[in-house]
Amino acid sequence: MSLDECFPAVIVLPENSNVEDVETNHKPISSPTEKVVSNNSLDFSAIDDDSNRFGSYSKVTLSWEDIRVSAPVGSGGVLPCLRSKKNKDSKKQILKGVSGICKPGTFMAIMGASGAGKTTLLNTLAMKNDPKLDETGSILVNGKPLTRRKTTLLSAYVQQEDFFIGTLTVKEVLLFHATLRMGRNVSMKVKRAKVEKVLHELGLKKVENSLCGMPGGLIRGISGGEKKRLSVACELLMNPPLLFIDEPTSGLDSFMARNIVKLIGKLAKANRTILCTIHQPTSEVFAMFDQLYLVAEGHCAYTGSCKDALSFFKSVNYPCPENFNPADHYIFTMAIVPGEEEECRKRVDEITTGFTKSEAYAELTRSIAAVAKSDDADVKAILEGSTSEFSAQLVANFARSFRNVTRNPGYTKIRLMQCIVIALLGGLAYLDIGNGQESVQDKAGLLFFTITSVTFSSIMVIGQTLPVEIPIIKREYSNGMYGVGPAILPRFLLEIPYIVILTMVQWIIVWGIAGLRRTVANFFTGYVVSLLVATISTTVGYFVATAAGDPVIAAAFTPLMILPFFLFGGLYQNEASTPYYFYPVKYASWFRYSFASLLISEFQDAEITCNKEPESLCVFKNGNQVLSYYHLDPDDLWFPNMFAILIMGVIYLAFSVFFLWLRIKERRKPIKEKSI
Numbered sequence: 044m045s046l047d048e049c050f051p052a053v054i055v056l057p058e059n060s061n062v063e064d065v066e067t068n069h070k071p072i073s074s075p076t077e078k079v080v081s082n083n084s085l086d087f088s089a090i091d092d093d094s095n096r097f098g099s100y101s102k103v104t105l106s107w108e109d110i111r112v113s114a115p116v117g118s119g120g121v122l123p124c125l126r127s128k129k130n131k132d133s134k135k136q137i138l139k140g141v142s143g144i145c146k147p148g149t150f151m152a153i154m155g156a157s158g159a160g161k162t163t164l165l166n167t168l169a170m171k172n173d174p175k176l177d178e179t180g181s182i183l184v185n186g187k188p189l190t191r192r193k194t195t196l197l198s199a200y201v202q203q204e205d206f207f208i209g210t211l212t213v214k215e216v217l218l219f220h221a222t223l224r225m226g227r228n229v230s231m232k233v234k235r236a237k238v239e240k241v242l243h244e245l246g247l248k249k250v251e252n253s254l255c256g257m258p259g260g261l262i263r264g265i266s267g268g269e270k271k272r273l274s275v276a277c278e279l280l281m282n283p284p285l286l287f288i289d290e291p292t293s294g295l296d297s298f299m300a301r302n303i304v305k306l307i308g309k310l311a312k313a314n315r316t317i318l319c320t321i322h323q324p325t326s327e328v329f330a331m332f333d334q335l336y337l338v339a340e341g342h343c344a345y346t347g348s349c350k351d352a353l354s355f356f357k358s359v360n361y362p363c364p365e366n367f368n369p370a371d372h373y374i375f376t377m378a379i380v381p382g383e384e385e386e387c388r389k390r391v392d393e394i395t396t397g398f399t400k401s402e403a404y405a406e407l408t409r410s411i412a413a414v415a416k417s418d419d420a421d422v423k424a425i426l427e428g429s430t431s432e433f434s435a436q437l438v439a440n441f442a443r444s445f446r447n448v449t450r451n452p453g454y455t456k457i458r459l460m461q462c463i464v465i466a467l468l469g470g471l472a473y474l475d476i477g478n479g480q481e482s483v484q485d486k487a488g489l490l491f492f493t494i495t496s497v498t499f500s501s502i503m504v505i506g507q508t509l510p511v512e513i514p515i516i517k518r519e520y521s522n523g524m525y526g527v528g529p530a531i532l533p534r535f536l537l538e539i540p541y542i543v544i545l546t547m548v549q550w551i552i553v554w555g556i557a558g559l560r561r562t563v564a565n566f567f568t569g570y571v572v573s574l575l576v577a578t579i580s581t582t583v584g585y586f587v588a589t590a591a592g593d594p595v596i597a598a599a600f601t602p603l604m605i606l607p608f609f610l611f612g613g614l615y616q617n618e619a620s621t622p623y624y625f626y627p628v629k630y631a632s633w634f635r636y637s638f639a640s641l642l643i644s645e646f647q648d649a650e651i652t653c654n655k656e657p658e659s660l661c662v663f664k665n666g667n668q669v670l671s672y673y674h675l676d677p678d679d680l681w682f683p684n685m686f687a688i689l690i691m692g693v694i695y696l697a698f699s700v701f702f703l704w705l706r707i708k709e710r711r712k713p714i715k716e717k718s719i
C-alpha cells in the first residue's frame with residue numbers, strides 16, 4: 044500500500060479545508076506549509092510506508108463471539124469480608140453472549156441506552172476492562188485469538204477523557220508520543236515528519252504551538268474539540284490498523300461533534316477498522332457511520348449497515364417514524380424507562396429475539412465463520428524495535444518534566460515565596476535567643492520548626508502535583524511508551540535543584556537572622572540536615588502521592604504520614620519516655636534523627652550562661668548537659684542519624700516505584716476462551 048493510500052489527501056484536507064477551518068470558520072493561515080498542503084503535495088517523503096510494518100495485519104478484521112461479561116454484586120463496601128455468602132456468589136450479567144464483526148475500512152458505531160453495556164463491550168474488545176469483571180467468549184483478529192501483545196501492537200484506544208500535561212504544546216505532546224511510540228528503528232527525522240503529517244491530518248497545524256492548558260484556567264489551553272483531536276492524533280502516530288474510541292463526541296457541541304466524527308470516518312476509509320461508542324448522535328452524524336452495533340440489556344439488538352437497521356426495526360414492528368432521527372428512535376425503543384420496566388424489557392426481548400431470526404444475524408454468522416486466517420509470525424516482526432531504548436525513555440521524560448516544571452507559573456515562584464516567608468517567620472521569631480537558660484527551649488523549638496516546615500512543604504507539593512499526572516502515566520505506560528523507572532526518576536531528579544536551592548535559601552535566612560551558634564561547622568551541618576530532611580520528605584511525598592493516587596486523598600493522607608513521626612521526633616516527648624510499643628514509629632521518624640543531629644551540632648561543647656538567681660535555678664551549665672537531657676550521644680551526629688535518613692529516603696523511593704507500578708500496571712486479564 045502506498046503512502047497516499049495510507050494517508051489519502053482527502054483525509055488531510057476534508058473538503059479542501061482542514062478541520063480547524065470548518066470549526067472556526069477562519070481562513071486557513073497561509074503559511075508556506077499550508078500552501079503545500081492545499082496544493083496536495085506536502086513533502087512527507089521522509090516517512091516510510093509504515094503500513095508494511097503490520098504485514099498481513101495491516102488490514103484487521105475484528106470478530107467476537109458469545110462474549111459474556113459479569114460483575115460481582117455488592118462489594119461489602121470497605122469491608123469485603125462482610126459480603127454475604129449469597130452476595131459473594133451472585134453476579135450481575137452485563138453482556139449476555141454478544142457476537143459481531145468489524146472489517147477493515149469500516150467505521151462502526153456502538154449504540155444503546157445508558158447502562159446497556161456499550162462501554163463494557165468496547166473495553167472488552169480493547170482488553171481494557173476492570174479486572175474484577177469475569178469475561179468469557181472469543182475475540183479474534185484476522186481469525187487468530189486476540190492477545191494482550193497484539194492489542195498493544197495493532198490497536199489504539201482513545202479514552203473519553205483527554206489527559207495531557209497542560210504546560211506542553213500540541214506539537215510537543217505529539218513529538219513525545221512519536222519519540223517513544225514509533226520505536227527505536229525509526230529516525231527522528233521520520234518521527235518529526237510523521238508528527239507534521241498527523242498535525243495536518245487532524246487539522247491541528249494552527250494550534251501546534253498552543254499549550255494544552257491546565258484545569259481551572261491556570262493556563263488557558265486548546266479547546267475541547269482540539270483536545271479530542273489531539274487524543275486521536277497521538278494514537279494515529281502509530282498508524283494502527285485497529286482503533287477503539289470511547290465517546291468521541293462527549294463534551295462537544297453538535298458542530299464540533301460532527302467535525303470529529305466526519306474526520307474519524309475519513310480515517311476509516313484508509314482501511315482502518317474503527318469502533319466507537321456514541322451517545323445520541325444527530326441524524327447527520329449518524330449517517331457518517333458505516334456499521335451499527337446496537338446493545339440492549341446486554342444483548343446485541345442489531346448489527347449490520349446503518350441503512351438496513353431501518354428495515355430491521357420495521358420488520359420487528361418498531362418502524363422509525365418519518366422525519367425522526369433513526370439514532371434517537373433506536374435508543375428510545377430500547378431504553379428501560381423507570382416505572383415501565385416490564386413493558387420495556389418485553390420490547391427489548393422482542394427486538395433481540397427478532398434479530399437472532401433476521402437475515403442480518405444470518406449474515407453475521409456467515410461473516411464470522413469466513414474470517415480470513417492470518418500468519419501470526421507477523422506479530423513478532425511488528426514487536427521488533429517497537430519499543431524505545433531505556434535511555435530514550437529517560438531523556439524524553441526528563442525533557443517533558445523539565446518543561447512542565449519550568450512553565451508551571453506557580454511551581455517555582457510559590458515554592459520560593461513559601462520558603463522565604465517561613466524562614467523569615469522562624470528567623471524573626473527567634474531573633475535574639477542569646478545563651479541563657481531559656482535559649483535551650485527556644486533553639487530546640489526553632490530547629491524543630493525548621494525541619495517541620497521543610498517536611499510539610501516538600502510532601503504537600505509532591506502530594507498535590509504527582510497524582511494529577513498518574514492517569515497520563517498510566518495511559519502512556521499501557522501504550523508501552525516507557526517503564527515505571529523512567530516515569531518516576533526524571534521527576535525525582537528534577538526535584539534535586541529545588542531541594543538544594545530552597546533549603547539553602549531557607550537555612551541562610553534562619554541561621555542568618557536567628558541567634559543560632561555562629562560557627563561554620565554549625566552552618567554546614569544545619570544545611571546538610573535540612574537537605575536530607577527535604578530529600579526524605581520528597582520521597583515521602585512520592586510515597587503518599589503514589590499510594591493515594593489522587594490529590595484529595597493525598598491531602599487527607601499526609602497528616603497521617605507526618606504526625607506520628609512528628610510526635611516521636613524528640614521535641615514533644617523525651618527519648619527515654621517513649622512506650623516500647625511505639626519504638627517502631629520512633630525509630631522510623633526522620634524528625635528524631637534530624638532533630639538530634641541539629642541539637643548535637645548546636646549544643647555540643649557550647650556555652651550556656653546562668654541568668655537566674657539563685658544559681659541553683661539554672662538547669663543547664665553547658666551544652667553537653669542539654670544533650671544529656673535529651674538523651675543524645677554526640678557521636679551519633681553523622682552515623683547513624685544522617686545515614687538513617689538517607690536509608691529511609693531510599694526505602695520510601697522504592698515503595699513509591701512499587702506503588703506507581705501497582706497503580707499503572709496492566710490489570711487486564713486475557714478473556715477466558717470458551718469452546719463455542
Ligand SMILES: Nc1ncnc2c1ncn2[C@@H]1O[C@H](COP(=O)(O)OP(=O)(O)OP(=O)(O)O)[C@@H](O)[C@H]1O
Pocket residue numbers: 114115135137155156157158159160161162163164173175176322
Ligand atoms: N466494573 C463494574 N462493576 C460493576 N458493574 C459494572 C462495572 N462496569 C459496568 N458495570 C455495570 O454494567 C452496566 C453497563 O455499563 P456500561 O458502562 O457498559 O454501560 P453503557 O452502555 O456504556 O452506559 P452509558 O451510556 O451510561 O455510559 C451498568 O449497569 C454498569 O453499572
